[in-house]
Amino acid sequence: MPLAVAVPAAVLAGLALLVAFPPYGVWPLAPVGVALLAAAAHRRRLRAGAGLGFLTGVAFFAPLLAWTNLHTGYLPWVLLSLLQAAYLALLGAATAWVSPLADRARWCWAPLTGVLWVGQEALRDRTPFGGFPWGRLAFSQGDAPLLRLAAFGGAPLVTFAVAVAGGLLLAAGWRRWDAAGLRSARWWRPVAGLTVGAVLVCAAGLLVPVGPAGGGAxxxxxxxxxxxxxxxxxxxxxxxxxxxxxxxxxxxxxxxxxxxxxxxxxxxxxxxxxxxxxxxxxxxxxxxxxxxxxxxxxxxxxxxxxxxxxxxxxxxxxxxxxxxxxxxxxxxxxxxxxxxxxxxxxxxxxxxxxxxxxxxxxxxxxxxxxxxxxxxxxxxxxxxxxxxxxxxxxxxxxxxxxxxxxxxxxxxxxxxxxxxxxxxxxxxxxxxxxxxxxxxxxxxxxxxxxxxxxxxxxxxxxxxxxxxxxxxxxxxxxTVATRVGLWPEVVLAGLAVAALAGAAVLRRRQRVGSA
CATH class of the missing domain: 3.60.110.10 (Carbon-nitrogen hydrolase)
Structure with missing residues (x-):
């Protein structure tokens, strides 16, 4: 994606994520924000990926956390927003790094995007000084069918599902950004991608039963x-x-x-x-x-x-x-x-x-x-x-x-x-x-x-x-989530680490092959 397009896409990604959260609550925009950031960072150098992720983070966290400056002044709000945006900068760099894996199999974008988001949130939720989990993708899904997945894997599984939906949108709607690709692109592909993603998001949640875990007084x-x-x-x-x-x-x-x-x-x-x-x-x-x-x-x-x-x-x-x-x-x-x-x-x-x-x-x-x-x-x-x-x-x-x-x-x-x-x-x-x-x-x-x-x-x-x-x-x-505890997050974050390592191996092979 040309940088002139990637920069506004990264900013729009942050704004889409913002509007998915209360008090707006337009939850379908969460996967859209995920897809826009992944598209902007794809095939970029690490520094460019980090910079685009940081733009998304600022556009997202600065207005999301604006309530922190109501009575304490601007400095705490600015510092907290920039700190949280730094984690999305890491996510942008990681997204750029795993691009060779997505290029080998286009539909790998969905699980790759999912595990990278879970890994980023796992890190942000714990560091520094115990972390600050505000703004997790899962917390945007209060009115969404995907909220039901929390009964099976808690917030990490819901975040994974939202990010996978974003990856599906990207995989279905991606097109070549050179002149020939733009001329041959068909208008229906992005529309079909959005439709498929929306259906998958709704179907996955609606099929999951929820309710009280056992009965009581x-x-x-x-x-x-x-x-x-x-x-x-x-x-x-x-x-x-x-x-x-x-x-x-x-x-x-x-x-x-x-x-x-x-x-x-x-x-x-x-x-x-x-x-x-x-x-x-x-x-x-x-x-x-x-x-x-x-x-x-x-x-x-x-x-x-x-x-x-x-x-x-x-x-x-x-x-x-x-x-x-x-x-x-x-x-x-x-x-x-x-x-x-x-x-x-x-x-x-x-x-x-x-x-x-x-x-x-x-x-x-x-x-x-x-x-x-x-x-x-x-x-x-x-x-x-x-x-x-x-x-x-x-x-x-x-x-x-x-x-x-x-x-x-x-x-x-x-x-x-x-x-x-x-x-x-x-x-x-x-x-x-x-x-x-x-x-x-x-x-x-x-x-x-x-x-x-x-x-x-x-x-x-x-x-x-x-x-x-x-x-x-x-x-x-x-519930299943209560029983398994941290394991869904451990497994998904572990897969994120494996994806980063796999991308490193693939990049090394590509360098050797081109030498």
């Missing part, structure tokens, strides 16, 4: 979205007001239960940061939560910031508060994957040289060590906090530990509705992946329930105070 669960006095980084400057909002909303729910207009919940879920005052050390905060729990007559899973264990350290926790008994310290989950440069600052002295904004993180959050398995009376919860929902193993560990209901406690007060909807898309994938009902509880929205087939119900508005109650059927079985 029925419980009534309430989500309390108390809202905050104002959005932004200073939302917790009025910590007492945030706590009061959630306590008052729970008391209002209790009043509706008392007059018979609302069923009594078996469990109430408050979001992350519902109490930024440590309720285990502050008697007034503890008393406020106890009042809410005792009045509603049900345990409350409280998102709280706890001081310690050391000086200058805090913990982001979900703690079960039982009516009449108070905090159950045996049912305490501490966030295992704090966000670097947001909840703790690695290499602080070096980071300060880049921006003194890092000193806004005054106390480092200490990670927990145990999965978020919380036993709350009639239901065992799989609790994860905020961005942890993006990490495969953090969620899976709760299910293998016995979780019957997935709970995502989050605080979106420093972001916007686009970020909240992107996060809810991840919850949808996790529900299908593990065959579990799930919910997301946010301070400001979007909160809501997700069925084991990925359907969302009772979704709240953004920056509003709302309480939603729903009856859920628990699940206690295991």
């Amino acid at each position: 029925t419980v009534t669960v309430a989500i309390v979205q108390g809202n905050v006095p104002r959005l932004g980084l200073d939302f917790n400057a009025q910590r007492q007001a945030v706590l009061d909002n959630h306590a008052d909303a729970t008391l209002e729910l209790a009043a509706r239960v008392a007059d018979g207009t609302q069923p009594r919940p078996d469990l109430v879920v408050w979001p992350e940061n519902a109490s930024d005052i440590d309720p285990l050390r502050n008697r007034a905060a503890g008393a406020r939560i106890a009042q809410a729990a005792d009045t509603i007559g049900a345990p409350i899973l409280v998102g709280a910031v706890l001081l310690g264990p050391g000086d200058g350290q805090v913990r982001n926790a979900g703690i079960l508060w039982r009516p009449g008994a108070g905090p159950d310290l045996d049912q305490l989950y501490v966030k295992r994957h704090p966000v670097p440069f947001a909840e703790y600052v690695p290499l602080r002295d070096i980071a300060r040289m880049v921006s003194k904004q890092v000193d806004r993180v005054r106390a480092d959050f200490v990670p927990g060590s145990a999965p978020g398995v919380v036993r709350a009376g009639p239901v065992v919860l799989g609790d994860v906090i905020c961005f942890e929902v993006a990490y495969d193993e953090v969620v899976r560990d709760t299910v293998t530990g016995g979780a019957q209901l997935l709970v995502v406690q989050t605080n979106n007060a420093t972001f916007n509705v686009a970020e909240a909807r992107q996060q809810l898309a991840m919850v949808r994938l996790r529900a299908v992946e593990h065959g579990r009902p799930a919910l997301m509880a946010s301070t400001v929205g979007v909160s809501g329930f997700v069925a084991p087939d990925g359907r969302v119900s009772d979704a709240t508005g953004f920056n509003t105070r709302e309480v939603v109650v729903r009856q859920l059927r628990l699940a206690d079985g295991r």
Whole structure:
């Protein structure tokens, strides 16, 4: 492809990927974006492939992650976007490198594209400082038939299928880009490629059954979205007001239960940061939560910031508060994957040289060590906090530990509705992946329930105070994805490495043959 065509194709690839994700949600464009990048990088030198991949990455990640600059300034957003774009630069270089394999067998483009995308995401999900899995292809497929594949191989299998669909579009629609090729090209070939790819995408997903993994009891669960006095980084400057909002909303729910207009919940879920005052050390905060729990007559899973264990350290926790008994310290989950440069600052002295904004993180959050398995009376919860929902193993560990209901406690007060909807898309994938009902509880929205087939119900508005109650059927079985764990990603990433090695061998033979 001429460079004058490849450059805009790479940019369009990033924009197509962007529009596939919430809040736009045009999921069929994800394979189109994959195909455009693969076409642009095909047969290019490594540096050119990397440059085109980087263009795609910037066009994709800069607007996708624009919510990170709402209250922290442009520098964190720019640095994060460029870092994520660098991984697509690696993907572009890898795509260029394996071109000889695709040239030997045109339909190899589909599996090659699939395994390279999985390999890129596997690397990006883990590096640096634990990785940042936002923007995985799988998370764009909330309304797509391919979401069903999550029950068999989790996010890696869904990403693989989306990228394979993109490879099929490319293989079916590719044509020669010299003058003779352009003159002889037929208009129907790209159209046929798009049609075949769309049919394959729909057929593959629609044939996969999804639903709850096993049966269980029925419980009534309430989500309390108390809202905050104002959005932004200073939302917790009025910590007492945030706590009061959630306590008052729970008391209002209790009043509706008392007059018979609302069923009594078996469990109430408050979001992350519902109490930024440590309720285990502050008697007034503890008393406020106890009042809410005792009045509603049900345990409350409280998102709280706890001081310690050391000086200058805090913990982001979900703690079960039982009516009449108070905090159950045996049912305490501490966030295992704090966000670097947001909840703790690695290499602080070096980071300060880049921006003194890092000193806004005054106390480092200490990670927990145990999965978020919380036993709350009639239901065992799989609790994860905020961005942890993006990490495969953090969620899976709760299910293998016995979780019957997935709970995502989050605080979106420093972001916007686009970020909240992107996060809810991840919850949808996790529900299908593990065959579990799930919910997301946010301070400001979007909160809501997700069925084991990925359907969302009772979704709240953004920056509003709302309480939603729903009856859920628990699940206690295991899907194929839960059983196999990391193996689909290991196998597919291994095949990506094998493809790179195979291309190296083929390139060497071609050089020897031409010598």
